[in-house]
Amino acid sequence: MKKLTLDEFYTKKISTNYVLMITGCDEYPKSLEEISQHFLRNIMRANPEARNTENGECRMEDADPGDDDLINPLDMITAVFLCADSFLQQVLMQKMSQCQFALPLLLPDSGKGNITFMLWAMRQIVKNWKLQKNASSMEESLVSIQMPFISFIRVGVCSVSKSKLLNSILSNEKHDFFVHREMECGDIPRKCSDGLVEMAMFCPCGKSNIDVFETQFSILNLRGDARDHLVQLEFLKANSNAMFILIDREIDAEEMPILCDSKARLFIIQNQNINNRSSNTNVITDTLSQLKIKPTLIEKGRHNDAAFTKKLRSYITTFLQSTENHETLEGMVHVAGSLNIRIDECERKCSESKDKVNSIMDIIEKSRVKESKQRYLPLQGDMWHKWAETNKEQSREVRAKFGGDPRVFVLTVLGVQSTGKSTLLNTMFGLQFTVSSGRCTRGAFMQLMSIDDELKQELECDFILVIDTEGLKAPELATHHDSYEHDNELATTSGKNQSAYLCIRILAMSLLLTKT
Known part of the structure; x- marks a missing residue:
């Protein structure tokens, strides 16, 4: 730290x-x-x-x-x-998730000696995938998706980079989902991340020339030697449909019982010296047989990396085709609790917020939205209007006393629906405007961003107000007789903000923004 x-x-x-x-x-x-x-x-x-x-x-x-x-x-x-x-x-x-990086699922805190299951942190992630070429896309919250979970662990020190192997399994594009030892600073000894369990979900796009697998599933990757992180190992044994174990040396028979009582199907990957492989294979087989464990043994042998990746993909594909047991992240809560793993969603602030949201949603579902707003949000009616008028008068007094308003630079994006306007603003400023396929932005949403004191003079403003607007030419409104008026009103409102220090309108062509 x-x-x-x-x-x-x-x-x-x-x-x-x-x-x-x-x-x-x-x-x-x-x-x-x-x-x-x-x-x-x-x-x-x-x-x-x-x-x-x-x-x-x-x-x-x-x-x-x-x-x-x-x-x-x-x-x-x-x-x-x-x-x-x-x-x-x-x-x-x-x-x-947008960068397709592996996500921390079990977060170790060596300072406090605990582990946190990051369920609340993943609540806002939405994934979409397509199983077949002509099928419609499927979209769901990551924590609610039913899918197989395949975990990868290592026992002892391995000469093969487990994380690099996982990257090659998941994609042909050489994308680094997981940090590995051959990345910049990836070989620096770890100080606080051993015991971290990361998650990467594979989402097929329905194109056989791109997809390396035909169905959605997630890989869970335990960092460090599994023998040193038994709580995480028990979590993976209870929640995984399959577990791949990398072994790169002779192991003692006393170490094998840690694999007992696993509901997951076990695959043991061996990458050993040819002279020692036969004897160690016999030790592993005999020991596991005594423990009534029947794993599938996979030997790297003389395979190069590409051939070995293809071999592992074949094992995973066969397994995915044969398994019908799917899990969800939400369903892992009871296992985490039984292992005394801290669950972020069970913290007081999170649980209180969830209860309040659920109570509000229940009220809205039982009555009309307009009636609910009048009853539970009375300040947004006439009282809000009166407050606004009073606030204007007070603002005039403040301007007269202190010599002016804060300088605000207003940036508004305006363009055709589904051309990436919200995504563009999110990428430029690190914001969280809602993005999805179809008409996801309705009306206008804004985010006020403060500026560091050292930059205020250079930028000649004190704040930046970013406004995301509803897309023009929405197909849902095409049949309405006043659709053109709606678009004109939206464009006029976006372009004329009298209180702004400067207003920029970005009217981007669909093709240009689609490329971004």
Whole structure:
């Protein structure tokens, strides 16, 4: 924490507003202390290079940094999540999901000696997939998706990078879902992330030339030696449909009982010296037989990486075709609780918020929206109008006394529906405007962003107000006789904001924004 200057946030958590503040920053962090801030700024903008932990001192041609001058990306991610409040954790999860990064499912906290099941943090993630070419897309909240879970663990030290192997299994595009030892700083010894369990979901697109698997499923990856993290291992044994175990050396018979009482189908991957392989295989087979465990043994042998990846894909495909038992993340709560794993969603603030939301939704479902607003939100009617008039008069007095209003730069995006307007703003500013297929933005939504004091003079404004608007030419409104008036009113409202210091309208063509 101290190396990343995050120690002050270990108890006083980082908020979303703190991260959204617009500040000046260099392309790369100048020192180790700036790495966490660069990660936060870059991941909020869905930058795929956000996990790079090299700093300016390491990029010098004659630099020869030691381990104390560098940090493993997994340590950085673990430290940031431990120092973020629950709302920022949700945002970080969404951004990491957009970058197709593996997500922290079980978060270890070595300082407090506990493990957290990150269910609440994943609540806002929505995944979509298509099983067949001509089938309609399916969309659901990640925590509610029923699917097989396949876990990967290692016993002892392995010469093969488990995480790199997983990346090659999941995609032909050489995308790094999981951080591995051959990435920048991936070989730096880990300090706080051993015991982390990460999750990566495979979502088919329905195209046989792209999909390496035909159905949706998730991979769970335990960091570190499984023998050192028995609680996480028990969690995986109880919730996995299949478990792949990497073994790279001779193991003692006394170590095998840790695999007992697993409901998962076991696959043991061996990558050993040819001379020792036969004897160790016999030891493993005999020991597991005595324990009444019947795993499938997979030997890497003389296969190169590409051939071995193809071999493992075949095993996984066969398993997915034969299994009918699907799990959900929500369904794993009872197992986590039985293992004394902390569940973020069971914290007081989260549970109270959920109860309040559910009570409000029950009220809305039992009565009309208009009636509910008049009854439960009376301040949004005439009283709100009167308050606004009073506030205007008070604002005039404040301007006269202090010499003017704060300077606000208003940025409005306007364009055809489903052309990526909300996504563009989210990527540019790290915001959370709703995005999905079809008509997801209705009306106009805004986010006020503060600016660092050092940049206010340079940018000549004190705040930036970002406005996301409903798309024009919505197919749902095409049959309405006043659809053109609706679009004109929306464009006029977006373009004329008299209280703004400056208003920019972006009227982007569909083709241009579709490419972005």
